Amino acid sequence: MTASTLAPIQSALHSAGPQAASIEHLWWVFFWICVVVYVITIAFFFIAAIRGRRRAEAVDNPAHDRRLGIFVSTCAAVTIATLFGLLFSSVATGNAIGTFGKNKPGQIEIEVTGHQWWWEVKYPDALAPANQITDANEIHIPIHTPVLLRLDTRDVIHSLWIPNLHGKRDLIPGRVNKFWIQADRPGVYRGQCAEFCGYQHAHMALTVVAESSADFLKWKSHMGEGAPTPMTPAQLRGQQVFLSAPCAKCHNILGLDAYGTLGPDLTHFRSRPTLAAGQLLNTRGNLAGWIMNAPAIKPGTTMPPNQLSGQEMSDLLAYLETLR
Amino acid sequence: MTELAVLPPDFAKEAAIMEKTWASKPGVIGWLSETGHKQIGLRYIVTAFLFFLAGGIEAALMRIQLLKPENHFLGPDAYNQIFTMHGSTMMFLFAVPIMEGFGVYLVPLMLGTHNVAFPKLNAFGYYIYLFGGLFLYTMFLLHAAPQAGWFSYVPLAGPQYSPGKGVDTWAQMITFTEVSGLVVAVELVVTTFKQRCPGMSLNRIPLFVWSMIVVSFMIIFAMPAVMIASGYLSLDRLVGTHLYNRSEGGDPLLYQHMFWFFGHPEVYIIFIPGLGFVSSILTAFTGRKIYGYTAMVSTLVVTAFLGFSVWVHHMFATGLPQLGESFFTAASLMIVLPTGVQIFCWIATIWSGRFRIATPVMYVIGFFLVFIVGGLTGVMLASIPIDWQVHDTYFVVAHFHYVLIGGALFPLFGAFHFWFPKWTGRMYSEVMGQISFWLLLIGFNVTFFPMHVLGLYGMPRRVYTYQPGMRWGNLNVLASAGAVFMALSVLTMIINFLVSRRAGRVAGANPWNADTLEWSLPSPPPVYNYLHVPTVSGLNAVWDAAPDQPYVTGMRFDRREILITRVLDAEPDHTEQLPGHSPWPFVLSCTMCIGLWGAIFFAWWFTIGAVLSGIALIGWFWPSDRELEDHILREKGELGGLELGMPEPVREEMP
Secondary structure (H helix, E strand, C coil), X not given: CEXXXXXXXXXXXXXXXXXXXXXXXHHHHHHHHHHHHHHHHHHHHHHHHHHHHHCCCCCCCHHHHHHHHHHHHHHHHHHXXXXXXXXXXXXXXHHHHHCCCCCCCCXXXXXXXXXXXXXXXXXXXCCCHHHCEEEECEEEEECCCCEEEEEEECCCCEEEECCCCCCEEEECCCCCEEEEECCCCCEEEEEEECCCCCCCHHHCEEEEEEECHHHHHXXXXXXXXXXXXXXXXXXXXXXXXXXXXXXXXXXXXXXXXXXXXXXXXXXXXXXXXXXCCCCEECCHHHHHHHHHHHHHHCCCCCCCCCCCCHHHHHHHHHHHCCCC | CCCCCCCXXXXXXXXXXXXXXXXXXXXXXXXXXXXXXXXXXXXXHHHHHHHHHHHHHHHHHHHHHCCCCCCCCCCHHHHHHHHHHHHHHHHXXXXXXXXXXXXXXXXXXXXCCCCCCCHHHHHHHHHHHHHHHHHHXXXXXXXXXXXXXXXXXXXXXXXXXXXXXHHHHHHHHHHHHHHHHHHHHHHXXXXXXXXXXXXXXXXXXXXXXXXXXXXXXXXXXXHHHHHHHHHHHHHHHHHCCCCXXXXXXXXXXXXXXXXXHHHHHHHHHHHHHHHHHHHHHHHHHHCCCCCCXXXXXXXXXXXXXXXXXXXXXXXXXXXXXXXXXHHHHHHHHHCHHHHHHHHHHHHHHHHHCCCCCCHHHHHHHHHHHHHHHHHHHHHHHHCHXXXXXXXXXXXXXXXHHHHHHHHHHHHHHHHHHHHHHHHHCXXXXXXXXXXXXXXXXXXXXXXXXXXXXXXXXXXXXXXXCCCXXXXXXXXXXXXXXXXHHHHHHHHHHHHHHHHHHHHCCECCCCXXXXXXXXXXXXXXXXXXXXXXXXXXXXXXXXXXXXXXXXXXXXXXXXXXXXXXXXXXXXXXXXXXXXXXXXXXXXXXXXXXXXXXXXXXXXXXXXXXXXXXXXXXXXXXXXXXXXXXXXHHHHHHCCCCCCCCCCCCCEECCCC
16 A cells, blocks of 8 residues: 555645745746736737738838837847846845845754665754764654755765755755755645656655644654663564564664664654655555565665565564554 | 749750769669768658657657556656656657758758768768667667666766666767767758858848758757767766766766756757748748848847856756856846747738748647747746756656747648658648647647646656655646647658658649749759759749849769859859768768677777778778769869869859
């Protein structure tokens, strides 16, 4: 089953933050001016065509051409004036967005790293680097707060695009691109990779959860905690499966002897809404299918198929269920 | 208005000699040795059209895959190969070559000369293009096509993330088609500047020829950029250089700059010939010269210059400094002006002309309706903030299809119908022509208009599927339904042409009462084009011809002799003899294939190919007996009439 029922919005025309709102506004300015230009030009064309249809003989003399010259020059002058108007409004909007967040208090910095084909999300802590939080395929942000995103990539070029909040920005090897987002309405917004990045470019989505400051801090402090200790025998056996199977080579679980960085951090992964970068809803059934044969679901993924017995699988699932 | 006289009977003897001098050779070897511009031009057009059909089938497969969310019709592997092939085919193997084909076919006819300047080189350009395309499709059929997109961004297309030979094939195909593009560009520039018939000064060159000159110069400046870009990519992949590898001091953005320095002018290279078609068709169907000839020519030139200063608008999301990007916004907006002036001049022409309607004009109307939408969405994309939102979404897919199909394909189909009588001597079926036009207009808009909305609603480009909850399904179904109409339109047109080619009404020399020189020739034109080089006394050569319009005489009929004129005023200067048939262009392109294809698999093939190509070039330049004979005679001063200076170029000889 896919993430059909989740369907958070992903639209440039439903802005939820100041950047997307000013772009949306600029878009409508451009849109209506272009509509007017189109209607006028096509009207000229058809009027000319009707006029031309009625003539018995083409007119081609200097006096007539002078009148045509006035028509063409006027149209050209109006075109230039319109273009300058559009240019100024565009540059003004771009400037406002580009300087957004400068000298604003209460900034949060988040590092987003692109991988083929998922997003690694880190909340660095400048004072205590050990307290850094690592998440994947979801970004939690408090509303009404400017958030600085630092974008980097581990492999090819990706592009982060959360249309309800802002336009896109590329993740380019060897450069750290920065840009500001801010949400003014609480909600869940979907984003997606917008630069072709190979096989599973289509399945490289993430969710942005915009929530009140209190909720955000609660979430953050929960994320800072390590994974809970397994309680039941099944969970304990499952933890051993996790450590002995290839899982721990690629995945990290805080508080466990698993430090892999090739795949997403799993410390609290059952609290995320989706699996496999937005492709699957995060249900137990989907998780089992994903562990058994991920390449069948997402061809090209680096997650290998795993041959586990029924018992091992149910133990593993019991353990993973605790990672909330 | 006077039509130039069609070949008079009392020149039958001369015509027979010319027929023999310029005749094609029989057999397969004769076919491969052909150097006539009409044959080569038609081969370009037919080959490019076949690639267009292939690209269309790929588009259809993509439309089927996107019919519903999480569709399993194509997997990511096949889809990524197919969209890469679609883009590469349409840009490199269809759009540019077919326009070049029209140039090769029409320019010498419009200028009143016998062939292009370098016939052997011209043939070579065709084969190298054909082989580049065939190589790409061979790999595609072997399921080893590139799958990094027609733009092949690094590092995705680099050695680490695209193993296999697909991207190497792509890069080599680029080299082949760009060599071919450069060949045609040089041909057309030299032909236009040195072979115009007397009287055709710069201000009397038909607008279509001007559009091809402008495009040729753009090719000469743009193509080297992409050849370097793809050449570096090949080096990174085959030799292990790290020109684009950031961790070794290279830079992936370098590739993007070079690619788009070519890539944006490429758009103009594709649709400026379309503007030329529109001018040709409108002149014929309004019965008057295009209003504002000087403005039309200078706006073409301005477009070409501005076209080279807008490439960064493809890179607004890469995080370049915003102030610098703003200059590219300004340039991208300003490029609207020259195209706008052209549109206003055409409207003025229609207003004051006697406007007749036939299929070619219908396609011009389609051009106005569609292309202007593309131009206006282009205005939106020039704005940096708007571009941040819609860049790399279906909005952009809609935009450039409106520009390219509107600006190039509609005029191209108009041109097919317009010159069909000239190529075949017969008229197409007007009813079927109109049907195919309406199918295309409706189908196109149903297919591509919803994509604007899809893009704004968040659908990125180049995704092989999308998820059910995204609510993109219905619009995608609509788009796919429109594609059916487009396919039917093309099918109707093909049937129309195939049937009319044999069964159509006989067209005569000038069925449209058009103005350019090719319409003074019988349809189809004789193999040598003009028995006597004509002269012109106005912009609209056929209309402005005096009843006693003189011809150039005194040129040899038993040699492939052409008249060279001066650049500005086309005064006769001297004559030159063009080479005849030669198998060497074909041989040289084969040896180059050995070198360049082989190099993908094993580096030594490059050396082998280079040596073989050297041998082929020796053969190419080896003079024929006749050329030697003529050379000796010329040295002795015994070859009358071939001296430089042309003592009496123009003699009145009106039949």
